[in-house]
Amino acid sequence: MPLYHNDDQAMLKDSVAPFVAEQAPVAHLRQLRDTNDATGFSRELWAQFVEMGLPGMLVPEAHGGLGMGHMEAGIVLEEIGRNLTPSPFLSTGVGAVAALAKAGGTQAERWLPAIAAGEAIVALAIDEGAKHRPDRIATTAARAGNGFRLDGKKSFVLHGHVADMSIVAAKTDGGITLFAVPRQAKGVTADPRRLVDSSLASHVTLDGVEVDADAVIGEVDAGEDVLNALLAATRTGAAAEMVGVGQGAMDMTVNYLKERKQFGKLIGEFQALQHRAAHLYGEMEVARATVMKAQQLLDEGSDGAKLMVSVAKAKAGRAAGLAVREGVQMHGGIGMTDEYDIGLYMKRDRALAEYMGDVHYHIDQVARMNGY
Amino acid sequence: MSELDAFRAEVREWLEANCPPEMREPVRDESDVCWGGRKCVFKNDAQKQWLEACVAKGYTVPDWPKPYGGAGLSPEETKILKQEMKRINARSPLDSFGIWMLGPALLKFGTEEQKVHYLGQIARGEIRWCQGYSEPGSGSDLVSLQTFGEDKGDHWVVNGSKIWTSYADKADWIFCLVRTDKANKYQGITFMLFDMESPGVTTKPIKLISGNSPFCETFFDDVAVPKTQFVGEINRGWDVAKYLLGHEREMISGGGAGGDMVSIGAVFAKSIGKNDHGELDDPILRAEMAAFDVDVFAYRAMGERFMDMWKTGRAHPASSNMMKYVGTELNKRRYELVMAGGGSEALEWDSPETSGGARPRAWLRTKANSIEGGTSEVMLNVIAKRILDLPGA
Numbered sequence: 001m002p003l004y005h006n007d008d009q010a011m012l013k014d015s016v017a018p019f020v021a022e023q024a025p026v027a028h029l030r031q032l033r034d035t036n037d038a039t040g041f042s043r044e045l046w047a048q049f050v051e052m053g054l055p056g057m058l059v060p061e062a063h064g065g066l067g068m069g070h071m072e073a074g075i076v077l078e079e080i081g082r083n084l085t086p087s088p089f090l091s092t093g094v095g096a097v098a099a100l101a102k103a104g105g106t107q108a109e110r111w112l113p114a115i116a117a118g119e120a121i122v123a124l125a126i127d128e129g130a131k132h133r134p135d136r137i138a139t140t141a142a143r144a145g146n147g148f149r150l151d152g153k154k155s156f157v158l159h160g161h162v163a164d165m166s167i168v169a170a171k172t173d174g175g176i177t178l179f180a181v182p183r184q185a186k187g188v189t190a191d192p193r194r195l196v197d198s199s200l201a202s203h204v205t206l207d208g209v210e211v212d213a214d215a216v217i218g219e220v221d222a223g224e225d226v227l228n229a230l231l232a233a234t235r236t237g238a239a240a241e242m243v244g245v246g247q248g249a250m251d252m253t254v255n256y257l258k259e260r261k262q263f264g265k266l267i268g269e270f271q272a273l274q275h276r277a278a279h280l281y282g283e284m285e286v287a288r289a290t291v292m293k294a295q296q297l298l299d300e301g302s303d304g305a306k307l308m309v310s311v312a313k314a315k316a317g318r319a320a321g322l323a324v325r326e327g328v329q330m331h332g333g334i335g336m337t338d339e340y341d342i343g344l345y346m347k348r349d350r351a352l353a354e355y356m357g358d359v360h361y362h363i364d365q366v367a368r369m370n371g372y
Numbered sequence: 373m374s375e376l377d378a379f380r381a382e383v384r385e386w387l388e389a390n391c392p393p394e395m396r397e398p399v400r401d402e403s404d405v406c407w408g409g410r411k412c413v414f415k416n417d418a419q420k421q422w423l424e425a426c427v428a429k430g431y432t433v434p435d436w437p438k439p440y441g442g443a444g445l446s447p448e449e450t451k452i453l454k455q456e457m458k459r460i461n462a463r464s465p466l467d468s469f470g471i472w473m474l475g476p477a478l479l480k481f482g483t484e485e486q487k488v489h490y491l492g493q494i495a496r497g498e499i500r501w502c503q504g505y506s507e508p509g510s511g512s513d514l515v516s517l518q519t520f521g522e523d524k525g526d527h528w529v530v531n532g533s534k535i536w537t538s539y540a541d542k543a544d545w546i547f548c549l550v551r552t553d554k555a556n557k558y559q560g561i562t563f564m565l566f567d568m569e570s571p572g573v574t575t576k577p578i579k580l581i582s583g584n585s586p587f588c589e590t591f592f593d594d595v596a597v598p599k600t601q602f603v604g605e606i607n608r609g610w611d612v613a614k615y616l617l618g619h620e621r622e623m624i625s626g627g628g629a630g631g632d633m634v635s636i637g638a639v640f641a642k643s644i645g646k647n648d649h650g651e652l653d654d655p656i657l658r659a660e661m662a663a664f665d666v667d668v669f670a671y672r673a674m675g676e677r678f679m680d681m682w683k684t685g686r687a688h689p690a691s692s693n694m695m696k697y698v699g700t701e702l703n704k705r706r707y708e709l710v711m712a713g714g715g716s717e718a719l720e721w722d723s724p725e726t727s728g729g730a731r732p733r734a735w736l737r738t739k740a741n742s743i744e745g746g747t748s749e750v751m752l753n754v755i756a757k758r759i760l761d762l763p764g765a
Binding site: 002003004254257258265266268269271274275277278279281282283285286287288289290292293307308310311312314315318362363364366367370371372 | 448635637638640641646650651652658659661662663665666667669670671673674676677678680681684686691694697698749751752753755756759760761762763764
């Protein structure tokens with residue numbers, strides 16, 4: 001498969017891009033932020049996503065979805081990134097769907113059609129500390145009665161306070177197991193915190209939470225593959241969103257270079273800025289290609305996907321980070337004002353950079369996967 | 373089975389039957405590379421056999437049309453052939469500036485007669501070409517070139533000199549930018565082709581910081597060039613040159629410039645050593661190598677996307693400048709890490725254990741990557757102007 005969008009994908013982009021730009025531009029984020037919205041996203045906008053079939057993009061057709069791939073989901077995520085749109089699309093429509101589809105079974109039957117129909121928001125409760133360390137999960141699930149009892153603390157759970165269900169990774173006797181924990185389960189408390197990018201992420205406490213045996217997603221002790229599917233999908237999706245954030249920041253900045261005058265000239269005439277903008281362009285193009293390659297390999301079910309996913313998360317992190325930093329610097333003083341959007345791009349990039357492993361984590365993963 | 377799958381199977385079978393085992397070994401030094409030409413000396417029979425088999429099949433230039441010595445393959449088929457060659461580590465049967473640079477220019481600007489004649493020679497590896505672009509006073513500002521061809525009716529008399537002519541001392545013919553109108557800067561250059569054995573042509577190798585001499589100074593002293601031997605139009609050679617530079621940048625970026633999927637950290641695990649956790653026993657160098665691996669693997673994806681888009685007319689025409697910039701900067705970084713990974717052993721300049729200082733010489737050679745074919749700074753200028761459309765550039 002060539003590494004560019006085919007006709008169907010280009011059509012998808014042509015319908016999603018104007019939709020997101022019109023319905024959820026940066027002003028939409030500002031409005032939620034300035035009204036101190038308690039949900040973290042707009043349910044009206046989510047209903048429009050549902051109308052377009054977006055939450056069910058990755059859901060297999062047998063479960064009521066569209067059966068599309070990561071390349072298609074990435075098209076939506078890039079537009080979400082470019083417009084800084086607050087949305088549960090990444091956690092619900094990408095991460096949760098990838099895990100449930102990989103696992104199959106009762107929970108897939110229960111939740112995949114609900115996600116596709118827009119009836120369920122799902123949160124991903126993986127992280128436990130300030131840094132992403134999915135190999136060091138301390139939350140426990142002990143056998144109790146007919147099912148399990150979960151104890152532990154989760155952090156950085158986006159939409160955790162409003163999710164109908166959270167996918168919780170916990171340690172069981174013989175390995176890692178993933179659980180579908182409904183919001184109303186006793187002993188679950190979600191404490192939402194406003195993050196730098198105005199999103200809401202919860203500290204989730206699991207205090208003797210009892211779930212049935214069929215709450216297991218996949219098999220007991222064998223959750224690693226399901227967790228890996230969730231991580232690969234979410235990381236690739238976050239990388240695609242970062243490409244959108246970086247591209248949005250870069251476009252805004254390049255336009256500014258063509259408008260702002262100092263010393264009697266457009267500042268875009270200065271070679272010092274031209275070269276930095278041109279360098280950034282190269283980094284963004286490379287990041288975009290890398291993310292597309294990871295999407296393609298995931299869609300093909302290739303063995304090489306895992307490596308490329310980490311490469312993509314790291315490269316997109318570097319490139320988008322550069323885009324927002326150069327963006328603020330090249331905007332000069334107004335780049336520091338709340339009124340200008342460029343600062344919002346820097347904030348969203350910071351949150352996405354951290355989500356599901358930062359640049360350093362994934363560079364380290366690349367070293368490990370190459371045996372050093 | 374789809375047509376492409378059938379093609380892949382056919383290619384696989386053909387390679388199995390025609391690519392000698394010796395041609396599936398990694399290239400160790402320059403003598404393993406076949407450049408063709410009148411002065412070509414094959415290193416062994418396998419190299420000769422491999423070239424001849426590929427020539428017969430059109431596989432030295434698989435995507436060129438059949439009448440010009442190619443195999444007429446589509447972009448998808450060409451990609452499959454490359455993948456299958458890579459799969460068995462097949463060496464390139466023929467490396468050539470004719471294939472990489474002059475060929476694409478002739479395909480676009482040449483007459484039918486020129487295509488049949490020159491492209492056929494290139495495809496068969498009969499003529500080795502060199503490129504006469506830069507002059508001592510015209511580097512980044514190439515269009516200021518002074519080598520002059522005086523109109524003598526049926527021929528030009530060319531005087532002047534070129535510099536950085538790669539392998540001029542080994543080449544048979546030169547494609548050369550010559551001023552034919554002193555009053556017109558851009559529209560006063562003709563893209564000429566002539567034999568390096570013409571009376572009045574001399575070459576002098578330039579010794580570089582690597583100790584090697586891959587480049588020459590080339591002098592023209594009353595060289596007669598028939599007025600049939602030019603590409604495109606007289607005085608419009610700059611158009612051809614610009615087009616060709618795009619391909620040179622494509623070659624530099626797609627070629628050896630860091631597009632490899634081999635992990636640099638894995639390569640150096642042995643010389644640096646590992647700790648009890650199986651990590652490179654030098655945490656900061658490990659981190660730099662891993663960060664480099666990320667950029668290399670990312671650039672490889674970029675290379676794939678660039679070629680997919682370039683071959684189907686989807687790429688921005690100036691995007692080869694970005695590829696060249698990113699790829700060459702990456703290759704320089706690779707060799708900084710190669711030197712750090714090799715430590716004091718990588719300082720040895722001529723010991724037999726280090727293949728005569730292969731590493732430090734290669735390290736020094738890479739410093740030219742971001743100078744030749746347009747400096748990194750010129751690449752950034754072009755991106756700023758032609759892609760980002762920034763003012764005044």
